[in-house]
Amino acid sequence: MFKGIFRKFKPDNQPKYGWFGNYSSWLDVLKEADGYDSGVILERTMKALLKVKAGEAVYERDSVIFDKKDYPFPLLTFLQHSAAKKGSPLHVIDFGGSLGSTYYQIKEFLTVNVCLSWNVIEQEHYVAAGKINFEDDQLKFYNSIDQCIQDKDIDFFLISSAIQYLEEPHIFLNKLAAYHFDFILFDRTAFHYEAEDRLTLQVVPPNIYPASYPSWFFNQEKLLSHFAESYDIITDFPPYIDGEQTLYIDGYPLGYSRGFYLSAKNKIK
Template identity: 85%
Template sequence: MFKGIFGKFKSDNQPKYGWFGNYLSWADVLKEADGYDSGIILERTKNALLKVKSGEAVYERDSVIFDKKEYPFPLLTFLQHSASLKGAPLHVIDFGGSLGSTYYQIKEFLNPGVCSTWNVVEQEHYVASGKANFEDGQLKFYNSIAQCIQDKNIDFVLISSSVQYLERPHIFLKELAAYHFDFILFDRTAFHEEKEDRLTLQIVPPEVYPASYPSWFFNQEKLLSHFAEGYDVIADFPPYIDGEQILYIDEYPSGYSRGFYLSAKK
């Protein structure tokens, strides 16, 4: 699953990218979009992460390789905090975690006291590629949360820039809350100030790869309402990637990216 949020847009005579429109249905967006399952996205992500795995590159995000890492310090903080509260290393689900991008980004911090297993839940073609190219003793791949919890007692769920790419996100959020995992971390999640969620067409910068797909902007209160009965919101925090604090819809600064750390009520 593609996980990029791009805070700026091209204008004038340059091709535009970013978020556009206010669509009534997922089907309406798909009439203009390529969708998420394009083989080029998986192939470019796989090739970039293989370079990270082999040591040829330092860091990959959204299939682009970098020579310097940007660390998600809120995630690192709350992983360590959660492990300390549990008194044991965590079994983590990374929902929509691509081929393990975040895992490789923070692998050096996932010591035996913090993380026991890192379990990516993804689309089938990502899972197949992940198992073939990246799976190891700590990193695992699954087609669904239900499949993963058959093997692991999950403590911590990471949802980083993925829920806004689901066709029916509120159904997923309701199901997620019902599992009553100990800790949930939303990171790089797209919101706007309107009362209702907004469905847009996201056009990816061409230097990443040629693609477009549906993308939601949530009402923050509405999203968090799914967890009001079972969870406490311990902290909220801005995105760690520069440029995502403000997101542009139809070339206007109409949205923002935010993260939340939730702990299950006892």
């Protein structure tokens, strides 16, 4: 669902794929977009990830199969650090986690002393497919955060390349801060250099899947301001995927991808 794939597009007269425009409303973008719930996205992602699960492929990202993994070392580091700081293994939420792509990417590192459960929050059709094809003793699928926290005492909240695909991201960020999870990790989050957020149309290259959808670029300070009172920003870090450091809007290098590791104040000593 939420997963976008960042690519470095060189400016030219008529770029075909990437991020375009500066829209005034979500509805205006949807008039030109396919949306996130396109069945082809789920179909291609499931087909690729089933090959990973069966050992027929090494790694899947955004429905594309790779013969070598790009490990998200910042995520691995912060998972291990958080578990050590808690003194116990973690219950993790992976918000917008597709069918468990990140889980399968790092599964060998999710040992019993690091991770008790990996819980994906997704759209209903992803959750249904995930439960049938991918759920196991450690990997679980839920329709909402509230549904998940009825079952698990969540310690670590991961949101990777997802917040920019929500219609009302700042309302969501306010709610996220109010849950007061011990740790929050933003990864592969799209920012730009202007004072106000920018709403664009993202057009995905068809070799990934034929789709287009609304995509936000945030002002970094405004996004992080939601957490100023209740969280310490421990560190920020660049994207682990080559080519995501600079993001092009209308063919120009106007954006960038960044991650942040947050720790709740007055909860973890």
